[in-house]
Amino acid sequence: MNTLVEVTDFYTAEFEAVAGRLPGRELDWLQALRRQGLKAFGRLGFPTTRQEEWKYTSVRPIGRERFALAVETCVGLVEDDLGAARMPELDAHRFVFVNGRYAPQLSRPGKLPTGATAKPLAQALREEPDRVRALLGRRVRADENGFTALNLAYFTDGLFLEVEPGVRLERPVHMLHVSIGQSEPAAHHLRHLVCAGEGSEVALIEHYVSLGEGTYLDNVATELALQPQAAVRHYKLLQEGAGGFHVAAIDAHQLDDTHYRSHNVCLGGALVRNDIRADLDAEGARCELFGLYVTDGRQHVDNHTRVDHRKPHGTSHEFYKGVLAGRSRGVFNGVVYVHPGAQKTDAQQANHNLLLSRDAEIDTKPQLEIYADDVKCSHGATVGQLDENQMFYLRSRGIPEPTAAGMLTYGFAHDLVEHMGLEPVRHLIEEILVRKLPHAAELQGVE
Amino acid sequence: MLTIKDLRVAVDGKEILKGIDLQVNPGEVHAIMGPNGSGKSTLAYVLAGRPGYEVLGGEVIYEGENLLEMEPEERAWKGIFLAFQYPVEVPGVNNMYFLKAAVNAKRKYLGLPELDAMDFLKLARDKIKLVHMSEDLLKRNVNEGFSGGEKKRNEIFQMAVLEPKLGILDETDSGLDIDALKTVAEGVNSLRNEERSFIVVTHYQRLLDYIVPDYVHVLAHGRIVKSGDRSLALELEEQGYAWVEEAASA
Ligand SMILES: Nc1ncnc2c1ncn2[C@@H]1O[C@H](COP(=O)(O)OP(=O)(O)O)[C@@H](O)[C@H]1O
Numbered sequence: 001m002n003t004l005v006e007v008t009d010f011y012t013a014e015f016e017a018v019a020g021r022l023p024g025r026e027l028d029w030l031q032a033l034r035r036q037g038l039k040a041f042g043r044l045g046f047p048t049t050r051q052e053e054w055k056y057t058s059v060r061p062i063g064r065e066r067f068a069l070a071v072e073t074c075v076g077l078v079e080d081d082l083g084a085a086r087m088p089e090l091d092a093h094r095f096v097f098v099n100g101r102y103a104p105q106l107s108r109p110g111k112l113p114t115g116a117t118a119k120p121l122a123q124a125l126r127e128e129p130d131r132v133r134a135l136l137g138r139r140v141r142a143d144e145n146g147f148t149a150l151n152l153a154y155f156t157d158g159l160f161l162e163v164e165p166g167v168r169l170e171r172p173v174h175m176l177h178v179s180i181g182q183s184e185p186a187a188h189h190l191r192h193l194v195c196a197g198e199g200s201e202v203a204l205i206e207h208y209v210s211l212g213e214g215t216y217l218d219n220v221a222t223e224l225a226l227q228p229q230a231a232v233r234h235y236k237l238l239q240e241g242a243g244g245f246h247v248a249a250i251d252a253h254q255l256d257d258t259h260y261r262s263h264n265v266c267l268g269g270a271l272v273r274n275d276i277r278a279d280l281d282a283e284g285a286r287c288e289l290f291g292l293y294v295t296d297g298r299q300h301v302d303n304h305t306r307v308d309h310r311k312p313h314g315t316s317h318e319f320y321k322g323v324l325a326g327r328s329r330g331v332f333n334g335v336v337y338v339h340p341g342a343q344k345t346d347a348q349q350a351n352h353n354l355l356l357s358r359d360a361e362i363d364t365k366p367q368l369e370i371y372a373d374d375v376k377c378s379h380g381a382t383v384g385q386l387d388e389n390q391m392f393y394l395r396s397r398g399i400p401e402p403t404a405a406g407m408l409t410y411g412f413a414h415d416l417v418e419h420m421g422l423e424p425v426r427h428l429i430e431e432i433l434v435r436k437l438p439h440a441a442e443l444q445g446v447e
Numbered sequence: 448m449l450t451i452k453d454l455r456v457a458v459d460g461k462e463i464l465k466g467i468d469l470q471v472n473p474g475e476v477h478a479i480m481g482p483n484g485s486g487k488s489t490l491a492y493v494l495a496g497r498p499g500y501e502v503l504g505g506e507v508i509y510e511g512e513n514l515l516e517m518e519p520e521e522r523a524w525k526g527i528f529l530a531f532q533y534p535v536e537v538p539g540v541n542n543m544y545f546l547k548a549a550v551n552a553k554r555k556y557l558g559l560p561e562l563d564a565m566d567f568l569k570l571a572r573d574k575i576k577l578v579h580m581s582e583d584l585l586k587r588n589v590n591e592g593f594s595g596g597e598k599k600r601n602e603i604f605q606m607a608v609l610e611p612k613l614g615i616l617d618e619t620d621s622g623l624d625i626d627a628l629k630t631v632a633e634g635v636n637s638l639r640n641e642e643r644s645f646i647v648v649t650h651y652q653r654l655l656d657y658i659v660p661d662y663v664h665v666l667a668h669g670r671i672v673k674s675g676d677r678s679l680a681l682e683l684e685e686q687g688y689a690w691v692e693e694a695a696s697a
Pocket residue numbers: 458459461463481482483484485486487488489490
């Protein structure tokens with residue numbers, strides 16, 4: 001049995017058991033927030049496919065499990081254990097979290113420029129609780145759904161990043177989240193807070209990998225506040241394991257002339273749901289949302305995005321691509337909402353999908369809602385197979401059919417990798433793509 | 448080298464080639480001329496192995512083997528090269544990687560060691576001069592955003608790198624200005640030798656001023672209605688295609 005009451009009882013009992021170990025337990029306001037989260041979960045439970053927002057994504061596989069909070073061990077991991085997740089060329093402020101908790105022995109925060117603060121959220125709660133309080137829960141609310149509710153109740157750690165006006169981070173901040181499978185299903189509730197001061201610049205990499213086989217849930221909320229003229233480049237890279245569930249809400253609040261660029265790359269995970277929102281809440285704000293999902297087997301990847309144009313002269317450019325093989329399933333739902341008065345909005349959105357097998361499936365739904373009259377908006381979605389003319393062209397040159405298919409698929413996906421400014425990230429993704437599309441290997445090696 | 452006997456081919460259930468006979472010996476250049484829609488590209492595609500063509504009858508023997516049974520890549524390894532009338536754009540696939548993959552697939556088939564990046568680059572740089580193409584085109588995606596002329600040069604460049612035994616050029620001259628036409632013709636001529644053969648498909652005789660054929664065939668309504676030497680091309684130029692159309696329908 002799997003009733004709402006049972007599920008709620010489990011997570012409530014679990015909460016009472018662990019509450020004393022959660023960070024910030026001495027802060028009354030936080031305790032109240034956590035209780036609010038728990039209460040919201042009791043009301044909402046996990047989403048069901050009867051809800052419009054979750055119509056194509058059943059989270060029953062998550063609801064069926066009982067995800068206890070991961071035990072506090074990070075079992076003497078060393079650098080070499082990070083294996084496939086490492087980006088040797090990457091020169092970054094590195095924060096490693098293992099099973100939802102900061103792992104100082106693996107982290108290399110380095111020295112941040114004056115005016116920039118980056119630290120684990122648990123530490124920030126001790127050192128500057130009032131700053132955390134000012135940011136926490138402003139953008140991702142507990143009552144959105146069962147996941148955001150649980151996140152607020154249970155979050156153990158995350159990144160706290162604050163950049164003062166005019167400060168520019170030369171090196172990106174790399175958060176590496178490692179999930180180590182355990183014998184029992186475990187949950188990692190992470191919360192990231194980013195505040196980019198006026199005219200500041202920062203690049204952020206949110207990176208999720210798994211070591212081992214176990215079943216786990218990464219449940220993440222990322223809240224970003226961009227003060228006027230701030231520029232944030234936000235990479236999200238998923239290399240979750242076959243037993244990994246990943247649910248995340250990302251919300252960027254943008255003031256005047258800010259620039260938010262998101263690269264959302266999903267290359268792993270059994271079930272993935274991203275809710276990515278950009279709220280263009282002042283004039284001249286600009287956002288770019290790039291996304292790539294490459295799935296096979298029985299993977300399910302759902303990207304929901306929402307761009308709110310609230311004020312004039314905003315620009316949004318969204319470009320998502322998917323490659324789906326095996327019996328995998330993709331969902332793309334992109335809302336662009338142009339509010340009354342948001343004149344001179346320039347909004348473009350496109351979602352293109354390549355289906356490599358008969359049993360792969362994609363539900364794509366671009367949604368434009370426009371309540372201003374002087375705007376430029378376009379959107380489009382395509383679903384297709386490999387192009388026959390291109391296949392024949394390659395084969396007529398002597399390239400064997402599987403290689404030709406691999407090359408074309410890689411070419412289709414690579415489009416999105418090309419947009420990335422951070423070369424080490426690009427290289428890692430290229431490497432993973434070549435591993436996933438073995439016949440694309442021919443596309444490497446000549447410069 | 449190539450023997451086509453009574454080849455009949457249908458596309459979408461419609462018979463396009465209605466009994467083609469053609470014999471190409473090593474070192475020969477055969478021009479195939481004919482009005483639009485007569486089946487020239489169909490013939491070229493069938494020889495290169497494009498899927499979707501239904502062979503209703505006849506046979507094609509290439510170096511003693513049944514060509515029609517081979518996959519397109521196998522034909523390429525055995526020395527057939529088609530320069531497309533409309534070269535295909537392949538977004539996201541770099542020209543260099545593409546051609547290196549093609550060269551090495553063929554070398555592998557022939558039991559030769561594969562070329563590494565350096566050797567391949569040397570080869571490519573050497574051949575690209577032949578068609579007066581900028582090396583920058585190597586770094587671009589295959590035909591993506593190329594002008595019409597650049598696409599055609601790229602075809603000839605690929606042919607030069609792959610060194611086929613039988614080159615089939617499908618209207619490589621169409622859309623080229625006279626300088627580009629000369630460049631392309633020079634490229635082809637430099638590849639001519641006593642072993643290598645060409646089938647040059649063209650609508651206009653102009654190209655044949657520069658690539659001088661040994662034989663000229665006129666294709667109309669899916670049949671070769673007349674064959675001759677170079678003078679036939681000149682005759683066609685003077686009289687137009689009207690009379691061959693009549694001959695074919697007679
Ligand atoms: N894919 C196709 N489906 C249906 N008809 C086709 C197709 N390709 C070619 N045809 C028809 O076959 C005939 C010959 O075409 P083609 O070989 O391209 O002629 P040419 O190259 O001599 O201009 C034309 O009538 C054309 O409409």
